[in-house]
Amino acid sequence: MDKKKKRLIFRSIVLAILAGTLVFVLIVNAGSERPSLQEGVEAPNFKLDRLDQEGESIELHDLRGQGVMVNFWATYCEPCKEEMPYMDQLYEEYQDQGIEIVAVSVDRNESVINNFYNRLDLTFPSTHDRNNTVMELYEVVNLPASFFIRPDGTIERIVRGPVTLESLEGYFNEIRPQ
Amino acid sequence: MSDQSIRCECGHLNKEGTILCEACGKPIEGNQHIDGNDEKHVLEMRYEGSARRSQTYKRTFVDKTWAFFSSVKVGVWLIVITVVLSALGTVYPQEQFKNSPLPSSQFYVEEYGLTGQIFYQLGFHNMYSSWWYITLVALIGVSIIIASIDRYVPLRRALNNQKTKRHEVFVKRQRLVSKDNELNEDGVNKLKENLKSRRYKVYEDDGHVMAEKNRFSRWGPYVNHIGLIIILLASIFRMFEVMHVDDYVWVREGETRVIPSTNQEYYVENTGFVYEEYDPETQQQFSRALEDVDEPVPKNFQTNAVIYRTTEETLPGQEPELEEVTRGEIRLNQPVTFDGYALYQAGTQLEAEYDSMSFDVQLNDEVLGEFTFYSDEAPPEFHLEESDIMVSVDDWYPELEFTENGPSSFSKFPRNPGLIFSVENPDTGDSERFFYLQEDIIPLSEDNELVMNVTGVDRRSASGLTVKKDNTLPLFGLGAGIFMIGVVQGLYWYHRRVWIHPKGEGVYHIGVHTNKNWYGMKQELEKITEDTNVQEFEDQQELK
Known part of the structure; x- marks a missing residue:
């Protein structure tokens, strides 16, 4: 009967709206917890002043065409300091192949960064994220954290924790321009 | 079976499942068990003996789902389960309030033992934003909506159709x-x-x-259900940052920090922190009360704050141009408000950090010069102009600790500063080294002829502020208001x-x-x- 059909349609619509609202709420809720930075998405742009070259700054966007490793570290983080020599060792070799390293220190004082840099005689660009804005932008909580960015500006790999010499070489080969 | 209507002897055509004729009230044969009228003499008058459809048609999946949510019994159970779970979630702190560097997988078992582990493994540490808790609350909402529709419609029909002339039995x-x-x-x-x-x-x-x-008194329950549904909607809106923000930021004295959850648009500067205690000497009225207390009693925690807004978008990492929005004193329960946000005083690290340390350098009881090391700037060297001596800072450990590899810093915050200085002796031309720690100077060689002294230290406090914005409150108010109207309507008439x-x-x-x-x-x-x-x-x- 017509009436029966109407009733079924009405009930179906009400139930569908309620179920839809529930699914929507659950998705919104789940989305608020998941970090939005994932492998495959475009790496957010930033511009930081260089500590190793007075008056110079480095903007991620300008490095398009190169494979970029963005490394978050601090002098009070022991594992960060241990992976620095590996980065330096490979930098000499891979810089000519189109790999750039940006070390972003989240320390408070420039002097501690410079002290460490000079002591190890590191050659790749050193920057200082004074107010931790870039760190928050990249949703970094624990140090060290490294982002390997393809020449087209998208993230190839996120490494939370230290890298080894071997693994680092593998990551560099992933983002090396062809 | 098709949709069968029942014609009463008074001539009125009733829906299938009707218990008392909508027009004359005569009990309809064969349906009296539904409200239990077959066992009692007094007729059950709830919903006027109308056909609650959910209790009648149970053929398709949609009808069965409808009937399930329409049941008051189901609704009550959903509420009981939600209430019990909500209470259990408060037994131990939720994850965001655990206040420990330990990961949750270790924190609950180490702090609370077996029950803590159960709490964690059942997912109660993150209860109120978990998918199953939200689903439970949503099911209550579904139950309220469907139960209301399912009762309101036939009740209104029955009351509109009632005839003056009733059956004698009725x-x-x-x-x-x-x-x-x-x-x-x-x-x-x-x-x-x-x-x-x-x-x-x-x-x-x-x-x-x-x-x-x-008669309007009968609509009371439905009005207050509308109020409840508005309250549920308001709680959904709280998930969006546009409507609701609840965040936390630490600002040290003299520091300017971005306010979280504002899209990097607002900044707060802490221009000074005030901590006061009740003093029995100057405030005689409290002296008796304070006699029994060993610890000093805090009277005021206050942050003098300036709020800034960025004038234009800058790339992350660049210092933004800031313009002042407002300034004020933030005390407990007295926030500073701006553009819909409020900053509340919520935490203190009282004098926990060193802002600066002052030193002098002496040779043979003669002061060669003085300097002050500011922990935020941490310059690599000082020039003492009086005597043209260079003091270089060889190492700076904001939070000093000793590890296998010697001195190192645990964090970037100057809570326990350590410094290693090299000072050039003007007489010998040699470099003499000193170690500053725990507000004291230790010469690193017994041959040091120079003498270094700590002449003063300046500590600073860090202030914890909660960032709040809640545009859902008017909606909660509206829902609660409508709810109350419904209650009054149903109870007082x-x-x-x-x-x-x-x-x-x-x-x-x-x-x-x-x-x-x-x-x-x-x-x-x-x-x-x-x-x-x-x-x-x-x-x-x-x-x-």
């Missing part, structure tokens, strides 16, 4: 009845008059009289009806129904039957 099976009254025309008129003066609406049809008042049923030859049955407060109804009946010879009403409710 009248005699009301809870309050007075049977076989011999009334003359004056008596009936007097009854009607009394009813009208009690603000009843009196209807007449072929000698049958129905008086009714306060009663839907009352009186049927005067002529049996013929001047004999009348009178049946009375009220949806609540039968005691009040009986009192009103005394006034209604005043100056008539209506016999006392019989309360037919069976005692259980």
Whole structure:
């Protein structure tokens, strides 16, 4: 009967709206917890002043065409300091192949960064994220954290924790321009 | 089976599942078990004996789902389960308040043992934003909405369709009845008059009289359900940052920090932190109360704050241009507010960090110069102009600790500063080294001729501020208001009806129904039957 059909349609619509609202709420809720930075998405742009070259700054966007490793570290983080020599060792070799390293220190004082840099005689660009804005932008909580960015500006790999010499070489080969 | 309607002997066509005829009230044969009328003499008058569809049609999946949520029993169980779970979630702190560097997988078991582990493994550490908790609350909402629709529609139909002329059985099976009254025309008129003066609406049809008042009271529950649904919607809106923000930021004295959850648009500067205690000397009125307390009693935690807004978008990592929005003193429960946000005083690290340390350098009791090391700047060297001596800072450990590899810093915050200085001896030209730690200077060689002293330190506090924005409060207010209107509507007025049923030859049955407060109804009946010879009403409710 017509009436029966109407009733079924009405009930179906009400139930569908309620179920839809529930699914929507659950998705919104789940989305608020998941970090939005994932492998495959475009790496957010930033511009930081260089500590190793007075008056110079480095903007991620300008490095398009190169494979970029963005490394978050601090002098009070022991594992960060241990992976620095590996980065330096490979930098000499891979810089000519189109790999750039940006070390972003989240320390408070420039002097501690410079002290460490000079002591190890590191050659790749050193920057200082004074107010931790870039760190928050990249949703970094624990140090060290490294982002390997393809020449087209998208993230190839996120490494939370230290890298080894071997693994680092593998990551560099992933983002090396062809 | 097709949709079968039932025609009552009064001629009214009722929906399938109707218990009492919508028009005349005669119990419909075969349906009396639904409300239990087959076992009791007094008719069940809830929903007017109308056909609650959910209890009738259960054929398709949609109908079955509908019937499930329409059930009050299901609704009550959903509420009980949610209440119990909500309570269990407060047994141990939620993850965001655990205040420990330990990961949750270790924190709960180490802090609370086995029960803590159970708490964690059941997912109670993150209960209120978990998908199953939200689903439970949403199911309550679904239950409220469907149950309301399912009752409101047939109840309204039945009340609109009711006829003045009722079946004798209906009248005699009301809870309050007075049977076989011999009334003359004056008596009936007097009854009607009394009813009208009690603000009843009196209807007449072929000698049958129905008086009714306060029908709107029956809509009370549905009005307060609308209020509840608005409250649920408001709680959904709280998930969006546009509507609701609850965050936390630490700002040290002299520091300017971005306010989280504002899209990097607002900054807060802490221009000074004030901590005060109650002093029994200067405030005599408290001296007696303070005698019994060993610890000093805090009186005020206050952050003097300046709020800035960025004037234009800058790339992350660049210093933004800031313009002042407002400034004020943030005290407990006295926030600074700006553009819909409020900053509340919520935490303190009192004098926990060193802002600066001052030193002098002496040689043979003669001061060669003084300098102050500011921990935020941490310059690599100082030039003492008086004597043209260079002091270089070889190492700076904001939070000094000793590891296998020697001194190192645990964090970037100057909570336990350590410094290694090299000072050039103007007499010998040698470099002499000193170690500063714990507000003291240790010469690193016994041959040092220079003497270094700490002349002063300046500590600073860090202030914890909560960032709040809540645009959902008006919506909560509206929902609560509507809820209260519904409660008042349903509780302070009663839907009352009186049927005067002529049996013929001047004999009348009178049946009375009220949806609540039968005691009040009986009192009103005394006034209604005043100056008539209506016999006392019989309360037919069976005692259980």
